[in-house]
Amino acid sequence: QKEVEQNSGPLSVPEGAIASLNCTYSDRVSQSFFWYRQYSGKSPELIMSIYSNGDKEDGRFTAQLNKASQYVSLLIRDSQPSDSATYLCAVFSGGFKTIFGAGTRLFVKA
């Protein structure tokens, strides 16, 4: 059974701090990794995708991938209250399935 594991949180950080969200996955042949953000009562929206080992930066967001450790993370710099949401880690391992973790709830305190 392919799995994606996340700490459910909640993770609470003060405004302006760095929020660090982590995810591990079980399928070694996984190729594509995604972070989706889901605000309460809304649907998930893609914020980052990463396909190769290392870091990928987009504005205040940095995704990090380590395939040897089967680990992917998301860093949010200068966290804002508007970043408060549930962050879903998703992994595509081939075939037609994208598997999601249960999500980490992030609270950014003003």
Add this chain to the structure above:
Amino acid sequence: ETGVTQTPRHLVMGMTNKKSLKCEQHLGHNAMYWYKQSAKKPLELMFVYNFKEQTENNSVPSRFSPECPNSSHLFLHLHTLQPEDSALYLCASSQEAGERVLSGANVLTFGAGSRLTVL
């Protein structure tokens, strides 16, 4: 507005009712998906259609019946549901589904969801 529209947004039904959820995408995508989201559980993939062909049925009970008449429309027909089927049902689309992972073709765009309550 994501380009993926779901109706109805809220649905309450009895266990003996028959109802349908509708999804329409205006993104020119070729793959469409149904996911179930229950509280504190990961999104559960239910069905995948790629170029109108069903490619995944993730052990979903037969009381859920999908229909994909074309690449832009997807339905989920509901019949004799159970209270534990109460959840948020999310439709998503992607450029296509399958092995072309590096092109971003599998990136999902979600609709707003249909909140289903089964009494």
